[in-house]
Every structure is written in structure tokens, then in C-alpha cells.
Amino acid sequence: MDIEKWDECRSINKALIDFVEEIDNDSKMKKVVAHICQSGGKKTRPVILLLSSRVCGSEIENTLDAALAIELIHSASLIHDDLLDRGVLRRGFKTAHEVYGTAAAMLAGDYLISKSIELISSYGKETGTEFGRAGMEMAEGEAMDVDLLEKNSKNRIEYFNCIEKKTASLFAASAAMGAYVAGADEDTASKLRHFGNKLGTAYQIVDDMLEYTSKVNNKESIHISPSLVDIYRQDMADAQAIEKTMEVVEQLVSEAHEIIDQFPPSQSRNKLHELTNYATKGLFPEVGARKC
Template sequence: MRASLELVEERLLKAVDTDQPLLRQSGSHLIRAGGKRFRPMLTLACSHLGDPGRPNLLEAAVALELTHLATLYHDDVMDEALLRRGAPSANARWDNSVAILTGDYLFSQAAQIMSELGTEAVRLQAATFARLVRGQINETMPRPDGIDAVEWHLEILSEKTGSLIATCAKFGAWFGGADEPTIATAEEFGEVIGVAFQLADDIIDIESDTSGKTPGTDLLEGVPTLAVLYALAGSDPAEERLRALVSAPVAETDLDEALTLLRASKALDQAKETLHQYQERARTLARSLPDGPAQKALVDICDYMIERDA
């Protein structure tokens, strides 16, 4: 796994090694900033549910990570983010146009790799990307009448985060030659752990100052994370001030107070309980997979969801 991930890193940089100087620099910007490489790691781990020596696994892992990286460039433009992975975002270092075009270039590189993996791989990547975009658009729209706010939020996370991670797990098992039931279970595991991954990130945004982001970034931007939704749905008089603060983007002067109240709230406890439920669902799915190192690795990932702080 370690050797394969090193090869993934090399191929990511090779994918942006263009003769256009600015594009080469901006395209390698987030790659060199690091990151957990969770998606290629999951693809490679799930390949061990079959035969990790089969062809195209490395290419699939690289293409899916390029797809993820491309979305980060676009996300930072939409969010007007200044930092990504502890470094200036591409839009902050250059401008929005450079960031958008760099994201487009990474998408094109991912598509080129996918085209070499066959038409079914291209179809699955396109379907995944459609779900990802739909989730992103739904996040920017008012919630439809009659739909519970928490359910709507979790569905958005399934599409904009879970969908790509599900495809990473599926591609690993599929290109590894696993049987159909194993591929389907791996895909479902990926979707569930993908939602858990985002829920954990949102909790870290509230609790941690070691994540590479300024604590409370989501509060400042008015992003309705799960803890905020639970707070707004509550009726405890003791949390009335919290509800007032988070009912709109939090003013910078009120951020410390909002974080203090949210960290001590029942709403944050509820968000952690929901994360725990997703963790347990993912663990059950992982344990239903064939015994072996891959199954153990996927179970360990479920524990990592709870324990990580960045």
C-alpha cells in the first residue's frame, strides 16, 4: 500500500506536468500541499478484496483523486476560501479564473485516464460526477418544503461527498476482480464512510484548531453543518443565544462566543451521535466482507473516523 501510494503521488504530479508554466504551478499547488489521500488509499485497500496485482488499479486511483482535487479548486472559488490544507487556496494565491481553469484541467486529465480504462469506467465516473454536482447545487438552494432539514443535509452529503468515495471503493474491488456482491458491499461502505468523513470534518471545524482551517470557518460562511441544524431545531431555553447566533452567518466578532456555546451544546452531542451511527453502519458493512487484511483495514478506517482531529 505504501509503495502504491507513493506511485499515486508521482503520477498525480505527472498528470499536471504541462509545458504551460502557470498551469503546471497551479495544478501542482494542492498536490504538493499534501492531504490524506483517503480516496486513492480506499481504492487500493479495496483492491485487496480481490487481486491487487491486476492492471488499471493505480490508474483508477489516480483518476479519482484528480477528480477530487478538481472539485477542491472549484469549491474554494464558490466558498471564497483563503486556505486549503493549511496553505493559501489557488483562488487566493492567483485568482478565481486561474482556480476554475485549473480545476477544469484536472477534470480533463482524470477523464483522459478514465478513457483508457474502458467505457464502463467512463460511464461510472460521469454518473458519480453528476451526483456530486447535484449535491453541490442542492446545498446552495433553499430546502424544499416538507423535507426534514437533517434528512436533506445528509442526502446532500451522500451526493457531494459520499458518491465519489463510494466509486473509489467500487473501482478498487471491481478492478481487483472481486465478485459482484463484494463490489456492491464495498460501494455501499464507501458511501456510508464518505458521509461519516464529512460529518467528522464538520465537527473538527468546530472543535479543532489543527485542521488547516480556521476554527469556525463554516459558521462564518453560514454553512449549515449538522450541529447547527440540530441547534436550530432545538427548543432548550439555555441554547436560545446559540440559536440566535447561528441562524445566519456568524459575525467575526461573535465567533468565539458561538464556538464556545456550540462546543458545549446538546446539538454537538447529537451530531457526534449521528456520526457514530454512520460509523457503526460502515463497520457492519466492512465486517460482512470476506475475511482478510482488506476487511481489517476497512474496519480500522471506521475507528479512524472517530479518533482523528484533523
């Protein structure tokens, strides 16, 4: 599946290009932001927002600013994540702080967050509240991640609390915001929020597992967060721990599909199903790929 060919992804990419073009040419900020925004990525979160809005009856032109806001705050979080992890590579490119320095990267993150707030301000209270809450939870999750790394925690409950805040919160907000922008009721927004939470949690588990199995070669960090595989390896062999982790992901994905099936059949609903599989099970490593 090539998500980059979807209309939703193309719309986001064009909006990013237009956003960068509007930045003052005399400012170094333009170079740093361009480096961040043009370094690839599948635009999963804003695409979730656009598709969620569509299954609730809205169109891309009504939701594009909200989707761009999601992508910008996500990009800002990656800058901060790379600074905390002392990341060297992101999506196959040198991280912003490696190229432009710590100060420039931090300021670019501030700029992206500020722009995201400006974009989201044109929507209603529910959308803005959802967006703000996600930003706070992401920061809390990153703080938890640092703490877990420092104390080398292998606690399953702490791990899930961490990834639900630092990653799943923005997936959940993206889906719920799509509903709010479309004028859907709270019950519908809640369903989509739960869908995003399931998908985001599964996504992060897989991402951590890929780092563990050394299958990701376009990201390099000094500090690597604990994974669910690490937790399970305390009580079982390596291959069994990977397989058990994959079972957890499959359960979360199944629950996400069940929520989406509650909406009327449509192309957008089908795409949400495809995206759910693509961002999770579609990235599974071969069991036993890493020998310990």
C-alpha cells in the same frame, strides 16, 4: 495511524508527482496544478479504491490510474468548492484562486477533470459509468450546498441529501470502482459502494462538526455550510447537539465496518477498518469544545 506511510498512499503521491512533471514547463498551468496537488491531504479516496481493489484480488499496478483519476477529480472539486465558499486557506495553504486568480484556478480545475477522464478511459464501462455518475452527483451536491446556505436551511433530510451527493458519492464510487477494476461482480461492487457511502457520509458530518467547533485551523472560508450540530441545536443544548452528532457518526461507522467484515480476512481489509476509524471517529472534537 500514519496513512502517509502506507504503500497505497506513497504510490498515489508518486503518481501525482509524475503527473505534474509531465505538464508543459512553459505553461502557467503547471504552477497552478502543482500548487493544488502538492498542498497535502491524506489521499483517503484513492486509497479506498486501491484497498477495495485489493480485497477483491487485484494489485496496485492494475488500479493506480483509476486511483489517480479519483484524486484529480477530488482536487478539482476542492478548487470549485473554494471558489464557491470564497475559501482563503486549504490544508494550511492559500487556495489556488487566492494565489493565481479565479480564471487560472477554474482552468486548472477543468484540466484536472479532463486528465481524470483520460486516465479512467482505459478501464471498463462499469468503472467509467461509476466515475461519471459520481462527478455529476458531486456537482449536484455543491449546488444543493449553495442553496442550503442561501436559505439558511436547518432541515435534516436536506442536509443528508446534500452531503451524500457532494461528498459520499465519491467515497462510494472509489470503493465500487475498486471492485470493478478487480473484475468483481455487481453484488460485490454494490457492497463496497454502500461501504463508501457510509464512510463518506460520516466523514462529512465530522468535517462539518470540526468547522462548527472551531477545531480546524488549516481551512478558512468566508461561507461555512450548515452542520448536523446546527440542526440538532434547534432542539437541544450545544454539548448535547455535538454528542448526538457523534452518535450518528458512530452508527454509520459501525455499519461500514459490518460491510467490510463480509470480505475474507486480509491486510487490506484491516486497513479499510483502520481508515474508516481514522477518517471519522479519530477526528472527534472534545464535547463542549466551543462555547456559544
